[in-house]
Amino acid sequence: MEVDIKREIVAVVTVAPDRVVGAVPTFLAADDAERERIASSLAVILRAAVHDLGNGAYVLVKH
């Protein structure tokens, strides 16, 4: 049986590092374009969906 994490934030990609505090792997991006690129790569690697919190942070969530 395959064990998988569900409905959990597996990574954060942000352009506003001062607004993310926590134990989740966080990737800093220089600008929106880089954030998009990093998030897209991570989404494929982690098989997660990208969600925009609207505060500069993208969260990658396993559904």
Place this chain on the structure above:
Amino acid sequence: MDATVTAVGLGTLLGALARLSMLRVDYRQYPSYPQAYVIHLTLGAIAAFLGAVAIPALLAKDFAAGTFLSLAATQFREVRNIERETLTRIESTELVVRGTAYIEGIARVFEARNYIAMVTATLSTGGFLLADAALNTLPAAVLASACVGAVCIFGLSRAMRGLKVADMATVRPAEIEFDGPTLVVAGNRLMNVGSEAAREKYRTEALAVVIEPKDPNAKATLANTGQRQALAHNAAALLGVKKDVDTPEFTPIVRRNIETGEVNLVLIPAERDMDALLRAVLDTPVLEGAYRRPLAARAARMVD
């Protein structure tokens, strides 16, 4: 040849034919392989034989033979278990899962089809014996048996057909919009799509429909998450879906508008054809486990 043997033989044949007529690759895409055909045809033939011997056994005052029918019932419950288990096991390999409610529905259908084979065999054997006793000519008895069998096959498989979404809802195309990262269909906020590339794919390639329930019964049925998963699975199975295991954001989404009870479905099909999507949604079966009829109770009629 002994009339009883002919009756049982003919009954078994007609019962097996009943099972064969229900054995087709339908829109559920299942079963679609020779192994499954062999399994179900064999079980169907056994069911038919058990049904066919019932009346001759009673006529011979062999009442113990009746207990074999209960054995048959146990056997067919096992068929349901096998189907459920198989479908549950392959569920993790589906890009868009069927969901437990749909699997349960399919498993029940497989069980029921064996009973139909059995009943067809019983009644056509009875028809043979009755005609044989009354007219005492073999051709007339065979004809009577065949007629009873045909009526059974036609009538019972018709009765098994069940409701479709088309019977309880109207479906219309809808536009896909984005409010910031939020995917919006017909005023209903469905999900947060973070990546701009994914949003662009939704804007250019996705299709959306609004499923509007016709009455409170339909509203309650469509609210069932199993029923909605069946809609997503069917739509994706029939139109294809632009999605792989590493792109979960392109999973077809079916969400309920909690204010109106309408259901919105969005998917990125392999073939972008709205008419085909509408047909796929309308033809989706209403699941037995999801079907609700609140209107049968007074309290629900009072608020309707």
